[in-house]
Amino acid sequence: MTAAWLTLIGMGEDRVLSPAARDTLAQAKVVYGGARHFELCGAEITGEARQWPSPFASVYSDLAALKGTPTAILATGDPQWYGIGSALAAHVSPEEMLVLPSPSAFQLASARMHWPLQDVTCLSLHGRALETLNGYLQPGRKILALTSNGETPGKVARRLTDAGFGPSRMTLMEHMGGAQERLCSATAAEWREACADFNTLAIELLPGPDAKAFARVPGLPDSAFRHDGKMTKREVRSVTMSALQPMPGQLLWDVGAGCGSIGIEWLRAAEQTSAIGLEPHTERRAMAAENALALGTPALKLVDATAPDGLTNLPDPDAIFIGGGLTTPTLVATCLSRLKPGGRLVANAVTLEGEAVLLSAHQTHGGDLIRLTIQRADKVGGLTGWRPFMPVTQWSLTKPHGDIA
Structure with missing residues (x-):
């Protein structure tokens, strides 16, 4: 040794x-x-x-x-x-x-706050996008956050206030364990503290009347995303994420990312995940990037490319979602060849041509083939009626440990 x-x-x-x-x-x-x-x-x-x-x-x-x-x-x-x-x-x-x-800053901070560390969300905002916080804005959550410098607490306070969490209690802890240790507290809305560069922040999230809080389980409301109407709707998205089975540390390819809803849900659903979205339309990539920041997933990587050509230089994925480009069997075959053993492939289609590709894939490779029909109650004049969405055909497959011909 x-x-x-x-x-x-x-x-x-x-x-x-x-x-x-x-x-x-x-x-x-x-x-x-x-x-x-x-x-x-x-x-x-x-x-x-x-x-x-x-x-x-x-x-x-x-x-x-x-x-x-x-x-x-x-x-x-x-x-x-x-x-x-x-x-x-x-x-x-x-x-x-x-x-x-x-002892870590998290251990020292939890001791100062008398918070059981196992019940606390520990984050690092040191050199990371502040928007990461947006993925954890739920009432009652307690967060300990490492910061980049003395400006970070003020930026956090403004972000919380803008998100409707102004009543949240923030506690600044400087130089813990040393002769210069200092603690101070205020609500996010009232935060005016000058801070030393070496600090850790404790946040107890409390919502104001205008706060929008989203759970981390898949199925965010459609209104949580900026989109142009072409997106995987909430109910279908929930079923899709169930089939994709997000697991810690795994990589998703989102082929035809659109406004980024699938990739964002994947990143929120399990820790240390990563996602690459292929989207050739500039406007939709911009929407996806905006949505990723707003919903706390700045790690979403967006690529200006179409499949299958745009897949060549990407790392092999643990899961693949195909939401666009289902015009020929070539895309399915390419994705299956790159999918890791034990990985999941899920493809949705709303056109007859796309459905024909999925039917062929099901006949060739097996898996599950289902059709999803969603109706939502909506106004019909002064009354209420059912408004149907286009049916969605979904094919899903878990790749066995061994080559798929």
Whole structure:
């Protein structure tokens, strides 16, 4: 087994290092970190202190050149929780790296708030789109969020207020565990606090009268999306998502993404998912991008391409939804060839031509073929009647472990 030559040390504002961390720093020939980390460590560092390079990615080639040399990396709190640990793990084998964590910001913040950590949503807004918050705006939810700098809490307050959650209680926690620790609270609507750059934010979501709250289970109302009328309607979308079976960490291809409703529902339904939407129409891609931000899924990737040609350079998916382009069997065959074993393919059609393609696919490959008919109550003059939507034919298949001819 290869001996660990690289040690990742998580630090707190209290400047307290474990005996193992002290021994590591005493033996390390090279120590990487930020200016704040070096200030906190003081005389504990005896080797060469190197601040993070710019661009940051160059550190990986530097570390490769140091392989076998006792090296330490200083980080904040628990490096494995929204920290550098996961990035390092992609470049350094587990046998070569030792991780010595300190209490994370989430642990410290939950202790300050007296919130059971298992009941709290932990997010990072550090270097990430603030719109991520939009996916978690439900009454009563408690959120702990890492921030980018002192401007983030004010931006969060404005976003919550604009979304109708102005009564939400926000608590700012600066420099937790250190001599400069400070806590302050106010509602989002009343937030006026000046903030230090190193802070963590606690949010208890409380709705105002105009708040719009959406659950994360599939089936968002059609009105939640900006669209041009061509979209997978709510009831059909719910059935479609049930067949797609979103699972943590999996990738969806949304072929013919339209306003992005399927990809957005996929990203909201399970943690750490990803989605790529192919949409050749500029206006619909713009709508999909806008919807993704509004509904808290900024990770939706939109590609200006049509299938099957636009699929060539994409990573193989765990699930595929075909909502457009069902004019020939070629698209189905291409998608099936790229779908991972155990993956799900779902295709919807409203035209006879598209239905014929799905019937042929069902006869060739099996799977499930269903027809969905939806009627909604609507005004008929001064009365109420049923207004039908176009029937939708849906074919779904789970790819077996083995090639599909």
